[in-house]
Amino acid sequence: MMALKDELIFLILQYLNEKKYKEAVHKLEQESGCYFNMKYFGDLVQEGNWDEAEKYLGSFTKLEDNRHSVKIYFEIRKQKYLEALDMSDRGKAIDILRKDLKVFASFNEELYKEMVQLLALENFRQNQQLSKYGDAKSARNNMWVELKRLFEANPVFRDKLKFPSCESRLESLIKQSLRWQHQQCPNPRPNPTFQTLYTDHACPTDGARGPAPRNVQLMGPPNPRAETFPPMDSHSVRGVLLSASPSLAPPCRLTLNHHISYLIQPFPLVVSPSASATQRWMAIANPPLPPAAAAQVPSALLQPRSAAAFFKHPRTPANAPGGDNQTVESERVWKRLRTAQTDEASFAGASHPPNIRPQDDIPKTVARTLNQGSNVMSLDFHPIRQTILLVGTNVGDVDIWEVGSKERIAHKTFEVWDTGSCSTPLQASLIKDATISVNRCLWSPDGSILGVAFSKHLVQTYAFSLNAELGQVSEIDAHVGSVNDIAFSHPDKSLSIVTCGEDMTIKVWDATTGQKRYSFEGHEAPVYSVCAHRIESIEFIFSTGSDGKIKAWFYDGLGPRVEYDAPGHGCTTLAYSANGTRLFSCGTSKDGETHLVEWNETNGRIKRTYSGLRNRPFGVVQFDTSRNLLAAGDESLIKFWNMDRAYMLTATDADGGLPPSPRLRFNREGSLLAVATSDSGIKILANADGQRLLTTTENRPSEEVGGPSQRVSTDAKATVDGTPAADVKQLRIPGDGGWKSSDIVDSAHLKALRLPDSPAAASRVVQLLYTNSGIAVLALGSDGIHKLWTWARVDHNPSGKSNASVAPRLWQPSNGAVMINDATGSNPEEGTCSCMALSNNDSYVISASGGKVSLFSLVASKLMTTLLSPPPAPTFLAFHPQNNNMIAIGTEDSGVLIYDAQTAAVTANLEGHQKRITGLAFSQSLDVLVSSGADAQLCMWSIDGWEKKMARFVRAPASHAAPLAGDTKVQFHKNHPHLLVVHESQLSIYDGKLECMHSVSSAPGLLDFTFTSLLVLSLAPSDAADGHVSFLSRLQWSPRDALAASISSATYSCDGLSVHAGFRDGAVGIFEADGLKLRCRIAPSAYLSPSIPGRGAVVYPVVIAAHPSAPNQIALGMTDGAVHVLEPSDADPKPVAVPPKKKAALPAVSNPNPVLK
Known part of the structure; x- marks a missing residue:
């Protein structure tokens, strides 16, 4: 969502365009830099109007901005140069070479020399690379195709290539504003007459005629009378719309911008705060810098608010709906979350005293092994009953284990509860491929509800009771495609479930009814993860895209308040420490580099980067936090860090059998750590406290955690037709879509x-x-x-x-x-x-x-x-x-x-x-x-x-x-x-x-x-009695x-x-x-x-x-x-049968003739 001032410029552009003021439209496009008119620029290019094209382009990007801009300028000037050569205008060509193309010598000197050498050719088409050059018109068309691709890839032109689809919006807003003003009249007339836009409308009283139009000095000095305002009452919202500072108030009591703010964020007529209260709120949100402090702040941090990369949106009106004082207080909270470029230097923000944890206190001992039977995709310990483990698998199953007794106390296979209410895309997806995987399963903060996100559209919530029964609560057709992550939050003091998905959106649903409450859009890639958190009384959401973009959202519908890049620009997960005061992230880039870091919330910079993740992982590295401990699965190991030390504390292989990037989860106290194994199992690692906890629950009667009717056989569902279920999240299974014949x-x-x-x-x-x-x-x-x-x-x-x-x-x-x-x-x-x-x-x-x-x-x-x-x-x-x-x-x-x-x-x-x-x-x-x-x-x-x-x-x-x-x-x-x-x-x-x-x-x-x-x-x-022993084996197969x-x-x-x-x-x-x-x-x-x-x-x-x-x-x-x-081959041939007993070599070929097959 763009700032209101930018939206106002778009409305003016639209109005000018509708009234056919073409020159004014393009002039405003250039001066505002809000919208790059591709059609207009394309016409200039195809007409060969190079000077005007560069003048228009220069209003949006400079040659040195990035490599895309360099390429755009080069293509335009190269075409200009070639056309001069084609017309045998050597003087003009030399002038272009010296004035326009010389600058590119610093980027690629060899290429510049080749351009110079074209002067020596009688026809530049003698150059091999230009041999297919046609006439100027076709060359311009081909160049324009390439330029459009460069514009779309250039980050400078992001959000500047699309014009909002709305008609006559400015006139419509003015009409709405006038209607609203008419509603505020003490004695509204049935057929009002609007005389001017310079002042507020007011119907005449006692039959008197309305005020005659008068000239207003819009750009003159402020009206002294405007510095004082009438007292507020329950029938007026004017004070909220007026500027908080009387000295900055315009001569008109209400301006068009105020009406737009009101119309975009409507609110009921309630008692408004006084002007002084509004001023205090605004002062809190924008504390003035003392001159000495301002002089020490980098210029990038002293730009106007509208230019800040992380504060793109205006504040919500003070009494807008959505949580009382949340929006006003939230501006103060975001000071802790403001962002800048990644910086590894030390910071002056709040520091955390070192808290070195003894290695004996780290859960490294394998205390339990559970046979899940299918690949584990997600793990979560119950927030209160710390030996209850929730598990989601790659075949859509959801299980609950009591890890002390190693009993599976609840089991749910995937099924659609209400097929009649399924969306058409979901039905089509399930018909095409019925396999489905759990992407995330999670307990609510009090453990009464659990949520399950699936790889196709759905989120399901269950109620969990003390006797370990699971009851269906809600089924949500949440996203188009995969639901990648979920989180629980409490906006407006009601339990909600936050979801994100492949359709690049974040949505908030009532956890019990399944009704949608909020929807956030702004990511340009599938949303990989969400992290819901609360600072003081403010609820907000962090989200990360698969492109590494991190955004933050309030429950106010104003779009992302913070936007910055995760290290590595890859899939990243954010998590807070157990006490909610420290923010960490772990992500893996497309090139396989993993970054585990702590963020400084005061300025949004990286405070600490943890070393030891040196592996190029298979998939995204998973991590978790507990008290002052960090753990991550990497290199088939579980690696541990103290939060206050960058170096790795220790690592364990959990007696072997771990996948390259194992999934893991701490319990609340950090005494137990659940780790997924490569053989479709789960290992429970424990420290001394964890072992005592497991022993206590192991001796507890099974009826206390779920009667015999709830216990599920661990062997009943391991395979289908004797074949383990495939991991549906794998991008490409060996053999699929490739070499199919043996x-x-x-x-x-x-x-x-x-x-x-x-x-x-x-x-x-x-x-x-x-x-x-x-x-x-x-x-x-x-x-x-x-x-x-x-x-x-x-x-x-x-x-x-x-x-x-x-x-x-x-x-x-x-x-x-x-x-x-x-x-x-x-x-x-x-x-x-x-x-x-x-x-x-x-x-x-x-x-x-x-x-x-x-x-x-x-x-x-x-x-x-x-x-x-x-x-x-x-x-x-x-x-x-x-x-x-x-x-x-x-x-x-x-x-x-x-x-x-x-x-x-x-x-x-x-x-x-x-x-x-x-x-x-x-x-x-x-x-x-x-x-x-x-x-x-x-x-x-x-x-x-x-x-x-x-x-x-x-x-x-x-x-x-x-x-x-x-x-x-x-x-x-x-x-x-x-x-x-x-x-x-x-x-x-x-x-x-x-x-x-x-x-x-x-x-x-x-x-x-x-x-x-x-x-x-x-x-x-x-187990030795069964013949199972530790061994080093070499298996021969011919x-x-x-x-x-x-x-x-x-x-x-x-x-x-x-x-x-x-x-x-x-x-x-x-x-x-x-x-x-x-x-x-x-x-x-x-x-x-x-x-x-x-x-x-x-x-x-x-x-x-x-x-x-x-x-x-x-x-x-x-x-x-x-x-x-x-x-x-594109075909899918059957394997060629070869007699099994003959050991003949495959046919050899020597000296083949050239052949094209």
Whole structure:
């Protein structure tokens, strides 16, 4: 919701537009900056009125505001420049180049130089990138399409591109105001005559004529008589509408703005406070700063209230409905919640004395284990009966446990209570897919009611009685899509339930009747969580969007009062400490970085950031607070912090079996901690007080917490048809929508494309990369030549990204230059010293083929510089994922060099291998670099100081008697601290401590699948009788058919759910990343032409690359120099049956002809 002054400007714009004052409309748009008229600007662009277009644009954004603005200005000036060249007006073109385009040299000097070089061409279309330039009209149309996208993405234009849909609103408001004034007349006439808008209307008395119109000096000095006001009575609301300060009152008693305020926030005619009382309230809400204090405050904090990013809305009238003095007092409360930019510095606000909690007081001991039977999605302890645990699951079940006795005392399966009242979208959703999950379950503050939020539309509330019975209370069709979170609050002293959802709204419902009481809109992404809280007598709500936007709301309908960004700009949960005085948040960004912080409520800045969350989690990290303790689930551990210390206090694995980001919940006193396990169970951790509490309730008769009729079997609902229920919140289940056939042997079950190339190309592909944008593939041949294929935006490929259905173009610069490496002293046939890496912005590629390291500009396709002359020859290259200036270079003499491109110097030389380096991988979450070598050794180096943290040799499979040797490649998982290790004999997954988790090994002519896992089971002594003991197991499994070749290359899919592997017989295997189970295998006959007997060696993929955003697309670089792109077929074929007893290898193909499939 915008400020009233902005709304008034919109009404004036609308009025001027309706009266056809076009020039005045555009002038007001520019001066107010409230509305950017896309149609008007688009007309200027398409007419080529560049000067007027830039003048209009400059009223809203400057070139240096952000990268979107830079791009907008550049596109306009570039088109202006090209049109001058096209008209052969060299003088004008040079003038544009100097005055308009020179400024962009500081952003991209290479691009500016290319623009200068166009002057030397007889026709700028001779430039390869401009070869498709048509005439000026079509070019302007194409540019306008791109500009519209940039405007929509530019945050400067947020809320400025849409005009409110209302007609003649200004005239309508004036008419309403006049009618209201007429109602206040002592003797209203039936047919009044309105003479002027400059003064209030009043009907004549005793038959006298109304006052004649008179001139009013609107901009003159104030009327002295206006400084005093008549006494207030019960029939007047005028005092509320007038300015609180008499010295600022306008000459007219009532102004249009006052009437608008009244009409937007109507209120009954009640006794109004005196002017002095109003002044006192306003003074409290806006305390004046003393001159000395004002001088010390940063200018950003002294802007007018309307300019504040976090205070966008006017105050509600003092006697508006919605909670007596709540709105007035709320302005004082928000001083504690005002925001600014994130700041890690110390603050002058209220401090909290250190309160170090002994580690023995932390609940770390596993005291109970519960078998829930399905994946736990939400946990909550009863606020009073502290051993009663509420559980929601991924199949929609709601259970209540007495954790002391380990009894399930209540159980409810999901059902729609009243199908007749369901909305049409809900019915359609349930018909399409009946699976539903609990997103959140929560006790009310007194524990008498519990609320359950589901993954589809619904919220249900139940009454909970002392005998553990659950009674239906209300069923609410709350949101379109998923209901992501709920909270209880007490606005107007009545229990309400706050909900948020996928439809980007927050709603407040009566917890018992289910009637809607409030609705809040303002988020631009699905609302991820809500936190309802109370400060003094003020109730308010925090909400966080999935885009990391945090907003705060009062129950007054005035929109968000506070808006700021969560650290990491990702899904974030807010929670207060148990005493309600300290605010914390924990969130995980899309890049997998987790931030656990404490906020300073006084100024809205970050007061403390807690360290120790170094993992890239699978999903969003969950956290909870208790007394002075914080706990978060990360790295399959429960980590604890003292609230007053930034460093981690301790951690526990709860005897193992926890998922990567376990869900957890403290009880009220913090003596118990419930933790969800990966085997659909719950572990109850306890400290000494918690163990005593559990012992007390364990010995209590079951009838005290629910009679036998309420107890539910823990085994009755664990599976459906013997199969555990799937987690419906998972974004993509391995195998869904991807490689559906277990065996693919022909092109009918696959989309395959051989990229076009010259017939003379015969050197093997030794390195292959997708660009980070996914629109191109870059290959390095054993002869040191780079090739780049790019996909264009066409009707069949509107995204312009790579795919196997549209053939790309082999990009060649107009000057015919080829990006080729220095190959001095190298053997092109081996290619062991060939390596390549791409910068994060796709602008530069570093590469080597046995000689010097070359740095190429990928945009200009030219060599920028060379560095590090051999010996030793570089063998592997890697950019730091966050710093393009840091390059790790593996060498032939077993060293790793850290090169700083800014200083052009080697800053560190890492030694620890015995043979050449064959792999390098950075981990942002662990802040480490892992190197691998031909000695089959893994070394982990700390980025901070480059010290070696640990080293491990890759464990040889049972079929290899001698130690492993040969190329070993490494790659970190995108979201986990898991490391993929690739050797010709095996695929392995290692954890962040370089311990092997899973392994798939190949013997000569046979690929055995070895699944290695540490199963650490903590069992009671009585369980030993059943044969259950703690053990370290290695489980062997061989598929019905083997992949009869060694591994040539492998890589994670972009989502980290699959591993794609190439084999030396030409086959490709698709494995599940979790466990390395073979899901699909592709025979070479599916993507290569039939082989010709006697024509050379087998053709196979030397290197395999995964698309950066399409998880099922891969590119293969072949021994014959070809590059193939593979994707699953759109059809859903049945698996191809293969006789189970034959061990024949998949058909091989050699020297295929170029083919497009």
